[in-house]
Amino acid sequence: MIFTQPKPFEEVLKALEPYKKIFIVGCGECATVFKTGGEEQIAEIRSKLEAAGKTITGAVVVESPCHSAKLKLAVAKNMAAYSAAEVIVVAGCGLGTQSVQENDRSGRRAFGVNNTLGLSRVDAMNRAVECCLGCGDCVINLSAGLCPVTLCPKGLLNGPCGGYSKEGKCEVDREMDCAWVAIYKRMSKDNNFQYLKEFQKAKDHRVDKRPHKPVEIK
Amino acid sequence: MEVKLPELAEGVEKATVTFWPKKAGDAVKQGEDLVEMATDKAVFYVPSPCAGTLKQILKNEGDEVKVGENLAVIE
Numbered sequence A: 001m002i003f004t005q006p007k008p009f010e011e012v013l014k015a016l017e018p019y020k021k022i023f024i025v026g027c028g029e030c031a032t033v034f035k036t037g038g039e040e041q042i043a044e045i046r047s048k049l050e051a052a053g054k055t056i057t058g059a060v061v062v063e064s065p066c067h068s069a070k071l072k073l074a075v076a077k078n079m080a081a082y083s084a085a086e087v088i089v090v091a092g093c094g095l096g097t098q099s100v101q102e103n104d105r106s107g108r109r110a111f112g113v114n115n116t117l118g119l120s121r122v123d124a125m126n127r128a129v130e131c132c133l134g135c136g137d138c139v140i141n142l143s144a145g146l147c148p149v150t151l152c153p154k155g156l157l158n159g160p161c162g163g164y165s166k167e168g169k170c171e172v173d174r175e176m177d178c179a180w181v182a183i184y185k186r187m188s189k190d191n192n193f194q195y196l197k198e199f200q201k202a203k204d205h206r207v208d209k210r211p212h213k214p215v216e217i218k
Numbered sequence B: 001m002e003v004k005l006p007e008l009a010e011g012v013e014k015a016t017v018t019f020w021p022k023k024a025g026d027a028v029k030q031g032e033d034l035v036e037m038a039t040d041k042a043v044f045y046v047p048s049p050c051a052g053t054l055k056q057i058l059k060n061e062g063d064e065v066k067v068g069e070n071l072a073v074i075e
Helices: A009-015 A039-051 A068-076 A079-083 A094-102 A179-189
Strands: A002-006 A021-027 A055-062 A087-091 A110-112 A114-122 A128-132 B002-004 B014-019 B033-038 B043-047 B052-057 B064-066 B070-074
Touching (some): A021 A094, A039 A055, A039 A087, A055 A068, A055 A079, A068 A094, A068 B033, A068 B043, A110 A114, B033 B070
Parallel strands (some): A021 A055, A021 A087, A087 A110
Antiparallel strands (some): A002 A114, A114 A128, B014 B064, B033 B043, B052 B070
16 A cells, blocks of 8 residues: 655645635545545545635545546546636545646646655554565565565665674664564575575666556556 | 447446536537546547537536437537
8 A cells, every 4th residue: 555644734735825725635545544535534634724714615535546537537526616626635645646636637736735655554453564665676575575675774685784683673773673584584484595595686776767657557 | 419328348337427528519520539438447538420510418527327328419
């Protein structure tokens, strides 16, 4: 999922200073899970904006605002309120905000109320746990299902650095487990150390040339 | 001539009107994009089946339309 956290509201208000009439788009997927763009948050954003003197022409939580078809369906059903706005405020991730702007026929601007922090899974304790950087050259099949590129602050591919503690903590952040200790423990469970026995070349960042070209989904 | 929502992908029986690039009274060419529609999976245009004048829009933006239902009339 795409992990988001709210921007300071003063920052949002400053960006919206020139505009009075606003339509709000929330996200029914990731931002709902992370409580940054679901129904409750939209109501909260709405009341804060109204308290700041803005007029909210309408609001909708779109199933996935980053998906053009789903966004267009929701907008079409709220066309009068949507059309009446000067700008759109998006309570989703950066994808959602850009999707709303790209799909707006009148060229209005879309403003995000959240910061996008990356790809996270939600663990059993309902915490957002970052576990993938989307590097385009995945190694987790070799590294016991844990991503050293993400979990090691140095992104090391060939085992730990010399800085991990006896307790298996990372030298960059002593409260954090060393990714390579965790990977080793996981490998030990089925005695598969294949990855460690082979030297891993430095990642080929050419395959991760950004931005990726649009890819047709077949 | 009545413009109907054509057959869509297998299992897809309806779509929603999302945008009319033309308004009633506008001239249309055969094959020109007449109306933008969306399902929950894709956005597509229904092309005009003939040249003429868009006489009447029968389904508004936001309306759900079943396959075979009339969308517009072209004269």
